[in-house]
Amino acid sequence: MDRVYEIPEEPNVDPISSLEEDVIRGVNPRFTFPFGILFSTFLYCGEAASALYMVRIYLKNSETYWMTYTFSFFMFSSVMVQLTLIFVHRDLAKDKPLSLFMHLILLGPVIRCLEAMIKYLTLWKKEGQEEPYVSLTRKKMLINGEEVLIEWEVGHSIRTLAMHRNAYKRMSQIQAFLGSVPQLTYQLYVTLISAEVPQGRAVLMVFSLISVTYGATLCNMLAIQIKYDEYKIRLGLLEVLCITIWRTLEITSRLLILVLFSATLKLKAVPFLLLNFLIILFEPWVKFWRSGAQMPNNIEKNFSRVGTLVVLISVTVLYAGINFSCWSALQLKLADRDLVEKGQNWGHMGLHYSVRLVENVIMVLVFKFFGVKVLLNYCHSLIALQLIIAYLISIGFMLLFFQYLHPLRSLFTHNVVDYLHCVCCHRHPRGRVENLEPSFDAEERQSIV
Numbered sequence: 001m002d003r004v005y006e007i008p009e010e011p012n013v014d015p016i017s018s019l020e021e022d023v024i025r026g027v028n029p030r031f032t033f034p035f036g037i038l039f040s041t042f043l044y045c046g047e048a049a050s051a052l053y054m055v056r057i058y059l060k061n062s063e064t065y066w067m068t069y070t071f072s073f074f075m076f077s078s079v080m081v082q083l084t085l086i087f088v089h090r091d092l093a094k095d096k097p098l099s100l101f102m103h104l105i106l107l108g109p110v111i112r113c114l115e116a117m118i119k120y121l122t123l124w125k126k127e128g129q130e131e132p133y134v135s136l137t138r139k140k141m142l143i144n145g146e147e148v149l150i151e152w153e154v155g156h157s158i159r160t161l162a163m164h165r166n167a168y169k170r171m172s173q174i175q176a177f178l179g180s181v182p183q184l185t186y187q188l189y190v191t192l193i194s195a196e197v198p199q200g201r202a203v204l205m206v207f208s209l210i211s212v213t214y215g216a217t218l219c220n221m222l223a224i225q226i227k228y229d230e231y232k233i234r235l236g237l238l239e240v241l242c243i244t245i246w247r248t249l250e251i252t253s254r255l256l257i258l259v260l261f262s263a264t265l266k267l268k269a270v271p272f273l274l275l276n277f278l279i280i281l282f283e284p285w286v287k288f289w290r291s292g293a294q295m296p297n298n299i300e301k302n303f304s305r306v307g308t309l310v311v312l313i314s315v316t317v318l319y320a321g322i323n324f325s326c327w328s329a330l331q332l333k334l335a336d337r338d339l340v341e342k343g344q345n346w347g348h349m350g351l352h353y354s355v356r357l358v359e360n361v362i363m364v365l366v367f368k369f370f371g372v373k374v375l376l377n378y379c380h381s382l383i384a385l386q387l388i389i390a391y392l393i394s395i396g397f398m399l400l401f402f403q404y405l406h407p408l409r410s411l412f413t414h415n416v417v418d419y420l421h422c423v424c425c426h427r428h429p430r431g432r433v434e435n436l437e438p439s440f441d442a443e444e445r446q447s448i449v
Contacts, residue, residue, distance in 0.1 A: 024150050031123045031158050034116050040168045041113040043211045044081065044175060048074060048106070050204035051183065057200055069186050077179020080314075082108045084174050087311075088167040109171065116164040123157050135159065139232040142410060150232060169218050176215020177321040181255070184208035188259040209252070216247035216326055223329035227342045228408055239405045242397055249394035250326045253387050254360065260383070261363035264371045276359070281320040284332040293335035315339060327352050327398075344412055353395055360391055 051074040058067035082103040085091075089112075091099055102111040138151045154162075187205050191197050220243045224233055262269045295308060312334055322328040331341040331348045341348075364384040371380050402409070 024148055031120065031161060034120055034161065034165060036165060037113055037116045037168045039214070040172045040175075041109045043172070043207060043214065044109045047175070047180065047183070047204065047207040047211055048078065050200060050207055053200050054187075054204055057198070066190055070183070073179055073183040073186065077175050077183075078106045080174045080178050081171050082106060083314075084171050085109065085112055085167055088163070088170060109168075112164065112167070116161060119157060119161050119164070123161070126157075140230050141232040142408065169222060172211070172218055173215045173222070173322075174318065176212045177318060177325065180208040180211040180215070181251075181321065181325050184212060185255050185258055185262075188255065189262055192259060192263045212251055212325070213244065213248050216251055216322075217244050219322060219326075220247070220329050224407065226330065226338070226340055227344070228411070231408060233407050235407060239401070239407065242401045242405050246394050246397035246401060247326060249390050249397065253390040253394065254325055254356070257360050257363050257367075257387050257391075260367040260371065260387075264367045277320055277324055280323045281316060284316055284319065284334050288334040291335055295334075312339075323352065327356075353398075357391065357395075361388060364388060 051070055055067050055071045055074070058064075058070060085108050086100075086103055089099075091103075099108070099111055102108050135154050135156070136151060137154050138149060140147055141150050142148075184205055187201055187208070191201060191205075217240070221235060224235075258273070262273070265272075295305070295312070316332065316334075319328055319330075319332045327349065331345050332339060333341045364387055368380045368384045406412075
């Protein structure tokens with residue numbers, strides 16, 4: 001049987017320049033076991049089961065408010081997860097009543113996991129056989145500091161399995177920041193004011209914490225893939241470990257500070273937290289309105305303006321949810337087709353962490369001076385100091401990653417050290433004029449460590 005070739009559309013790669021450059025024939029990708037899909041499904045089912053169990057316990061104990069908020073956070077994230085999977089797989093245009101029914105009863109991730117496992121087993125049985133339908137993919141790759149263009153064949157089945165992986169990566173972020181973050185924060189708050197940790201609530205908090213950490217780690221990886229879409233990117237174990245430590249310290253310290261602040265001021269803390277979230281939510285829309293640009297109408301094929309608006313609102317809600325607890329690693333740009341700013345914006349990152357550090361210090365001081373001693377049997381000053389130190393350590397791991405471990409740091413025109421040096425230079429504008437004029441060699445040099 002003759003093999004059918006297809007070259008997918010890649011808007012970020014110029015076809016003329018691609019033909020002129022030397023193309024290296026790469027090794028065809030091998031299929032691997034979908035551990036990420038199984039792990040995401042396990043987190044979804046575990047958090048859902050533990051949340052429903054706590055709803056039952058709260059209802060049995062006549063704790064209506066605790067039951068209502070726990071169930072609301074579970075339902076909102078579950079519905080958003082189902083919509084995400086339906087949108088990525090484009091099920092509304094397909095005749096799949098079983099899949100839609102499973103999504104309707106909030107078990108969409110389970111049926112999708114079974115589909116991915118069946119696809120993997122099919123590939124495993126046909127290992128060594130050539131697929132009749134393949135597509136050609138071209139990506140740039142850095143080899144020994146040089147940029148080369150690599151081309152390889154991707155079978156239809158492998159591409160389908162990769163689509164399942166991408167869908168679950170996005171599902172994990174939705175679950176983490178729109179479900180697990182508010183759920184974990186609220187359960188910590190309930191634990192703090194009730195001074196008890198039942199086994200069911202502890203299990204729910206553990207699942208939520210793992211989900212948040214996993215989602216934040218994937219957020220960084222997806223941000224790199226989106227910014228450098230034309231490059232083939234590989235993250236090693238050391239890079240993933242650095243990202244995981246950075247995100248774990250950042251999120252845990254931030255959420256604990258929010259819980260202590262809320263437990264101290266109770267209802268008085270709601271306006272401050274709500275204002276904080278609304279500022280993050282409307283910031284991209286204000287920039288979009290001030291730019292005078294038109295709403296992008298080519299986000300997805302066959303989308304009406306209403307559908308495009310719904311997608312943009314959903315993206316901004318997720319963007320606000322991420323930035324409320326940690327840095328999103330991307331800057332939203334609604335006027336662009338890709339919806340993100342692909343440049344390495346050090347100013348946006350520096351502004352985010354500066355504002356969050358000031359907020360955390362203010363909330364910790366409020367807890368230290370106004371916190372009720374009944375809440376904790378520990379020294380408030382020591383708790384406040386430990387939380388701030390943990391947040392500063394997370395910033396240190398973030399700087400370490402971008403300075404030394406980023407897979408494409410050689411493409412940076414300026415790195416972290418250069419940005420900090422520029423900030424220091426702006427503080428001394430009366431220095432020597434010749435020191436402010438960079439030499440020709442300095443302009444050509446890329447800061448690579």
